Amino acid sequence: RKEVEQDPGPFNVPEGATVAFNCTYSNSASQSFFWYRQDCRKEPKLLMSVYSSGNEDGRFTAQLNRASQYISLLIRDSKLSDSATYLCVVIMGTNAGGTSYGKLTFGQGTILTVHP
Amino acid sequence: GAVVSQHPSRVICKSGTSVKIECRSLDFQATTMFWYRQFPKQSLMLMATSNEGSKATYEQGVEKDKFLINHASLTLSTLTVTSAHPEDSSFYICSARRPFTGELFFGEGSRLTVL
Numbered sequence: 001r002k003e004v005e006q007d008p009g010p011f012n013v014p015e016g017a018t019v020a021f022n023c024t025y026s027n028s029a030s031q032s033f034f035w036y037r038q039d040c041r042k043e044p045k046l047l048m049s050v051y052s053s054g055n056e057d058g059r060f061t062a063q064l065n066r067a068s069q070y071i072s073l074l075i076r077d078s079k080l081s082d083s084a085t086y087l088c089v090v091i092m093g094t095n096a097g098g099t100s101y102g103k104l105t106f107g108q109g110t111i112l113t114v115h116p
Numbered sequence: 117g118a119v120v121s122q123h124p125s126r127v128i129c130k131s132g133t134s135v136k137i138e139c140r141s142l143d144f145q146a147t148t149m150f151w152y153r154q155f156p157k158q159s160l161m162l163m164a165t166s167n168e169g170s171k172a173t174y175e176q177g178v179e180k181d182k183f184l185i186n187h188a189s190l191t192l193s194t195l196t197v198t199s200a201h202p203e204d205s206s207f208y209i210c211s212a213r214r215p216f217t218g219e220l221f222f223g224e225g226s227r228l229t230v231l
Binding site: 032034036041042043044045046049087089091104106107108109 | 219
């Protein structure tokens with residue numbers, strides 16, 4: 001089983017639709033979670049961190065389910081510009097001083113295409 | 117603005133030559149930087165972890181003598197692809213983590229084409 005798994009998609013949705021992606025992780029020691037967005041032929045860019053209590057940033061909502069070991073990203077009112085690959089990132093632990101970090105693992109990415 | 121800067125963004129070279137890619141952390145000091153490679157339509161693959169003042173840690177299957185990493189300062193790591201071959205053509209991306217938050221920021225990437 002892969003350490004971090006995402007449904008690669010592609011997800012094809014019309015403008016205005018709501019779409020959700022999940023990302024499962026295998027190591028229960030995982031502590032930090034992020035969603036990144038990568039446009040074609042560009043570097044990944046941080047979309048949002050995922051907090052235990054769940055968090056929202058405009059049309060984007062991220063949630064963490066530790067019991068089932070997955071994180072999710074919900075996009076409401078999809079825009080054409082949301083078309084991209086969405087990567088989840090899972091980090092296992094940091095030291096107390098926050099200066100060294102545990103292993104970071106990427107999901108393989110989920111492709112989203114929003115069409116008119 | 118950019119938090120991590122990478123240069124050059126695009127390079128074309130002849131087979132057998134060496135290419136150096138620079139990665140600079142502009143916003144914070146990074147004791148650790150990461151180098152990834154991404155082939156078309158595939159996910160990022162971690163190549164190595166660059167440690168300031170010490171040797172890089174390479175992932176399994178990555179040749180350390182071919183991909184030389186130097187992390188001479190807290191803001192600069194370099195990746196040198198030695199004796200490049202066409203199969204080394206790829207998108208190389210560096211990243212650095214912000215202390216305490218752990219957020220990972222990426223450079224703009226360097227697209228290497230070996231003829």
